Amino acid sequence: MNRTFRFYKTKEQKWYVDLPEWTKSIVDLEMVEGADTMLDKVSGNKNECFLKMSDEPIKGADRMKLIKDRSNCKLGGGDYLMETYKGKAFNHKLWLCSVTETVFGDLPEVIYIDYPQKSEDKD
Known part of the structure; x- marks a missing residue:
C-alpha cells in the first residue's frame, strides 16, 4: 500500500486523518498518544499536512x-x-490505532513516510 494521507487539526487542537471512505465514528480517526505531537512537528505547527505512507x-x-x-x-x-x-x-514514540490495520490490511512492521510538497501530489 502506498498512499498520501491528509491530516488536519480542528479548532479544538485535535488532529484527524482524512479518510473519506471511513463509515464508522470520526472519533476513530483522531490522532493521539504521540501521533498528534508527531503531526505538530511534521506540519511545522500548522493545521494541515500531507504524508505519503507505505508498507x-x-x-x-x-x-x-x-x-x-x-x-x-x-x-x-x-x-x-x-x-x-x-x-x-x-526517535519519537507514537501509537497508531486499529484504523491502521484497516488501511494497510494488517499492522506493518515498518511504515515508510515521505512528505509531498503540495496537495496535488496526493495519490
Whole structure:
C-alpha cells in the first residue's frame, strides 16, 4: 500500500486523518498518544499536512518501526517508533490505532513516510 494521507487539526487542537471512505465514528480517526505531537512537528505547527505512507520502501523516506503489537488489545493498533524525521534522528514514540490495520490490511512492521510538497501530489 502506498498512499498520501491528509491530516488536519480542528479548532479544538485535535488532529484527524482524512479518510473519506471511513463509515464508522470520526472519533476513530483522531490522532493521539504521540501521533498528534508527531503531526505538530511534521506540519511545522500548522493545521494541515500531507504524508505519503507505505508498507513498501520509499527511497529517502523516514521509517516508523513497530515496537509493540496491540492488535489483540481492546483498542488495537500498535506502538511505533519514528526513527528519523527528514533523515535526522527523531526517535519519537507514537501509537497508531486499529484504523491502521484497516488501511494497510494488517499492522506493518515498518511504515515508510515521505512528505509531498503540495496537495496535488496526493495519490
